[in-house]
Amino acid sequence: MGTAIAEHRPTGLRERKKARTREALVEAGMRLFGERGYQATTTEEIAASADVSQRTFFRYFGSKEELVLAAQEGMDELLYQAVRARPLQECALTAARNALRDQWELSDTAVMHAQGEALRLIDTNTDLLAAQLRYCHERQEQLAALLAERAGVDPATDPRPGLVAAVFFATVQNGHTAWCRSGRTDLKELVATMLDHLDQVGEAITTNW
Amino acid sequence: MGTAIAEHRPTGLRERKKARTREALVEAGMRLFGERGYQATTTEEIAASADVSQRTFFRYFGSKEELVLAAQEGMDELLYQAVRARPLQECALTAARNALRDQWELSDTAVMHAQGEALRLIDTNTDLLAAQLRYCHERQEQLAALLAERAGVDPATDPRPGLVAAVFFATVQNGHTAWCRSGRTDLKELVATMLDHLDQVGEAITTNW
DNA sequence: TGCCAAATGTCAGTGACTGACATACTCTCC
DNA sequence: GGAGAGTATGTCAGTCACTGACATTTGGCA
Numbered sequence: 307m308g309t310a311i312a313e314h315r316p317t318g319l320r321e322r323k324k325a326r327t328r329e330a331l332v333e334a335g336m337r338l339f340g341e342r343g344y345q346a347t348t349t350e351e352i353a354a355s356a357d358v359s360q361r362t363f364f365r366y367f368g369s370k371e372e373l374v375l376a377a378q379e380g381m382d383e384l385l386y387q388a389v390r391a392r393p394l395q396e397c398a399l400t401a402a403r404n405a406l407r408d409q410w411e412l413s414d415t416a417v418m419h420a421q422g423e424a425l426r427l428i429d430t431n432t433d434l435l436a437a438q439l440r441y442c443h444e445r446q447e448q449l450a451a452l453l454a455e456r457a458g459v460d461p462a463t464d465p466r467p468g469l470v471a472a473v474f475f476a477t478v479q480n481g482h483t484a485w486c487r488s489g490r491t492d493l494k495e496l497v498a499t500m501l502d503h504l505d506q507v508g509e510a511i512t513t514n515w
Numbered sequence: 516m517g518t519a520i521a522e523h524r525p526t527g528l529r530e531r532k533k534a535r536t537r538e539a540l541v542e543a544g545m546r547l548f549g550e551r552g553y554q555a556t557t558t559e560e561i562a563a564s565a566d567v568s569q570r571t572f573f574r575y576f577g578s579k580e581e582l583v584l585a586a587q588e589g590m591d592e593l594l595y596q597a598v599r600a601r602p603l604q605e606c607a608l609t610a611a612r613n614a615l616r617d618q619w620e621l622s623d624t625a626v627m628h629a630q631g632e633a634l635r636l637i638d639t640n641t642d643l644l645a646a647q648l649r650y651c652h653e654r655q656e657q658l659a660a661l662l663a664e665r666a667g668v669d670p671a672t673d674p675r676p677g678l679v680a681a682v683f684f685a686t687v688q689n690g691h692t693a694w695c696r697s698g699r700t701d702l703k704e705l706v707a708t709m710l711d712h713l714d715q716v717g718e719a720i721t722t723n724w
Numbered sequence: 725t726g727c728c729a730a731a732t733g734t735c736a737g738t739g740a741c742t743g744a745c746a747t748a749c750t751c752t753c754c
Numbered sequence: 755g756g757a758g759a760g761t762a763t764g765t766c767a768g769t770c771a772c773t774g775a776c777a778t779t780t781g782g783c784a
Contacts, residue, residue: 318781318782319780319781319782320730320731320780320781320782323731323780323781324731327731327732348769348770348771349770349771349772350770350771358732358733359732359733359734360771360772361732361733361734361735361772361773362731362732362733364771364772364773365731365732368772369771369772370770370771370772395723396723397720397721397722397723397724398719398720398723398724399720399721432649435649435652436645436646436648436649437645439645439648439649439652440641440644440645440648443644443648457724459724465689465693465711465712465715465719466715466719466724468689468693469686469689469712469715469716469719469720470719470720472682472685472686472688472689473681473682473685473686473716473720475685476681476682476684476685477678477681477682479681480674480677480678480681484674484677502674503674503678506674506675506678507678507682507720508717508720508721510607510674510675510678510679510682511606511607511608511678511679511682511716511717511720512606512608512717512721513606514604514605514606514607515606515607515666515668515675527750527751528749528750528751529749529750529751529761529762532749532750532762533762536762557738557739557740558739558740558741559739559740567763567764568763568764568765569740569741570741570742570763570764570765570766571762571763571764573740573741573742574762574763577741578740578741579739579740579741
C-alpha cells in the first residue's frame, strides 16, 4: 500500500540514498519547525540536522517553503486520476468533490498525517500561506484543463472549467482554514469539513439566505 | 472624482512630504519594474531613483511586493462600502458582484490605470502572485464578515459567508488571469470579464455542461 | 579496475530585510 | 521667534534565503 503513485522503485543505491536524504531533510525540517517555529528555524539548521550542507538542501528544495509543501506533492496526481475515474454523468464540481473523497480514502495514513501537520504549520505563517496559495493556483489550472477535457469543451474560450476549478480550490482552502481555526486535529474532520463545504457552496451562492 | 476615501487631507508640511515620498517610491518602482522587470530591479535602485535610502523604502513598504500591491490599497474599503449600499433583497454573491461594478464606476481613472498596470505586472512574477493571493485571502475574510453581518448570521458557525467570499475572490482572480492572458489592456474589458464570470459561476458549478 | 556521470561540499557573492543609533527636520507651546 | 518634543531619515552592521562556480567524492557500469 502506499501512495499508489511513485512507480519509481528505488532500484540502485544512488536512488535509495537520495530518497533517504530527502526524507531526512523533510523529517528534520518538520521537527524543527514544530519545536521552534517556522520563522525561527534556518535552512542551515535543517541541513545540519540532516547531516548535509545548506547547498544540498537547496538542491532538493527550491525554497524553504517548498519543504513544507512537499507533503502535498503527489496528492494532485492522485486527485486527477480520481477525477478521471468519476462517471461522466456527474457534473464537474460533483466529480471533483467525489474524487477528493475517493483519493483520501486511498491514501496512506502516514501520508495523511504528514499532510495534516503541514496544513497546521501553514496556518501559522503568512509566507507559507502565500506559497501554498500560489501552489494551489497551479494545481487549479491543471484541474481546469482536466475538467475541460472531460466535458469536451475548449478551455481557451469557455470559462466554466476554470471557474469550477477556482471554486473547488477556494472551497477546499476555506475548509482548511476553518478546520485549523476550530483547533481540531482529527483528519477525518478535515475531509468532512471540505466535503460539507463543497456540498453547500452551490446553494450558498445561488440563493438568498 | 477622487477616491472618496482618504479623508486625511495632507494638512501639515510633514504629511505632504511623506505623501510625496511615498508617491515617488511607487512611481519609481513601477517605472523600473516596467523597464527592467520586477526581479531585475533591486530595492536599492528604487530608493536611489526616489532619492531616499533603502532603509526609508522599507519604512514605507514592508516588502518589495507591497509596493506593487499598494495600488489596490483603498479599493477594498470602497468595495465594502459599495456592498453595504446594495439592497438587502440581493443575495450575497449578487450584491458583491454589483458592488464591484458600482465601485469601479466611482473610481478615479488614474487609480484605475495604476491598478491595471499592477495587475499586469503581477502576472509576470510568481512571487508577486503569491503576495497578491495572500492579500486576497485577508480581504476575503473581511468580506465574509461583512456578508455575515449583512445577512444577520453568525460567521463562526455558518460557513456560507466564507464560501461566498471565497467564490467571489476566486472568480475575480480568475477574471484577472483570463484578462492578462488574452493580452488585452483595456480596463473596461477587465471589469466586463470579471462581471461576466461572476454571472456564470452559479450555473457553471450547479449544472452539468 | 578504470572511466563517466551524478551527488555533494566549499566558498564567495547577491539581495531582501532588520535593529540600533545618530542626525535632521517639523510641530507646538511660550 | 526660539526651545523642547516628537518624528522622519541616513548610516552601518548584521542575518538569512538563495545562487553560481569549482573541486571532490561516490555510485553505476563496461
